[in-house]
Amino acid sequence: MLIGTIVDGIVIDHIPAGRGMELYRYLELDKLQCEVALIKNAPSGKRGKKDILKINEVIDLNFDLLGYIDPHITVNIIRNGERVEKRHPSLPQEIRGVIKCRNPRCITSVEQEIEHIFRLTDPENRVYRCVYCDTRA
């Protein structure tokens, strides 16, 4: 499969297979005017399969969000066709305003103005819980 080469942009690599579209939505990549490619189930040496996002523009990324999806994600910054930077997100202590609490009994489900906040409660198993009702993300 051919995807156009990026000159100035970002390649988000090593996304866990099947979660690329979720990340696409969280990062609101649908709002960009530039070329964006989502590659699903690409072969991966370490994990067998992975998803990849290619964005043909250098944009500000929410690294907390990337870390929440998986801290093993790699972010490659491309300038003039060359990779100039490679970064890994870290596991964030807190994630705000992105993930929604699914508990219908949570106060966030009836008061729309409240910011959804999740805190890391179990780093070993990467468990995040809603700060209001403790429901797992």
Added chain:
Amino acid sequence: MRSLLDIADLSVEEIDALIAKAQDIIANPEKYAEKCRRRKLATLFYEPSTRTRLSFESAMLELGGQVIGFSEAQSSSAAKGESVADTARVISCFADIIAMRHPMEGAPRVAAMNASIPVINAGDGGHNHPTQTLTDLLTIKREKGRLDHMTVGCCGDLKFGRTVHSLLGAMSRYEGVDFILISPEELRVPEHVRTDILKAGNVTYRETESLQEAMPELDVLYMTRVQRERFISEADYVRLKDTYILTPDKLDTAKPDLAILHPLPRVNEISVAIDRDPRACYFKQVLNGKFIRMALILMLLEVE
């Protein structure tokens, strides 16, 4: 400025200090009669809970303070659509401390994030009710003289019973506390309690369906109600319901100094015949609730 939203917000040392303060209040009530003079407690009860509300209100009155508030959402500005955050900001202008009961989980945290005065969670849906747990701890301390080195039996609905989950969390922080979890298969403690409290705290516990089998070992028996609507199968409910009703004959093998607790209200899970047994502590628990709330109000208002 601090709030109390979850029993886990308090360290063991703070819980011990609150219990010690409550015991001093019990021993010397006159010393505390004017401690909160000119202070106001706002009881914001978005759903009715007469016992908890009156406990908070009598606690503040016995400290010499005053009480304002509402006892159902219909009589508050919530009926006009005001948010919890805005109500918390407004009430901060009138009162010195808030006790909030709300049917939605996390509402008291939203209040605490927006109020400029301390907020006490007086129960948020099926989520947290930290002053009930403090009440339970004070009762156990007064009855047993300690909170460590004992066997605690929790009986009934351990799946949905938030009071049991909080008690497990709080008591597992004391040394040498073993738990016997007595419930039907359907109502065993949920997975998150198993991993976050029992496994994480390296707690010694075993599970059984038989109250009779566990009875001789228990120092404390914490009863909760098994509700019909919690069962998937009506046949299972009929088969098991009487197993978890405490009757005098079931106490034949119990220790003479067993303490029987129940968060109340009781329906039929403890026979009224048990009320005369000196081991019944559930009405003493109600009284203890007032004393521990007095201690908590003093702590959060930073009154010595």
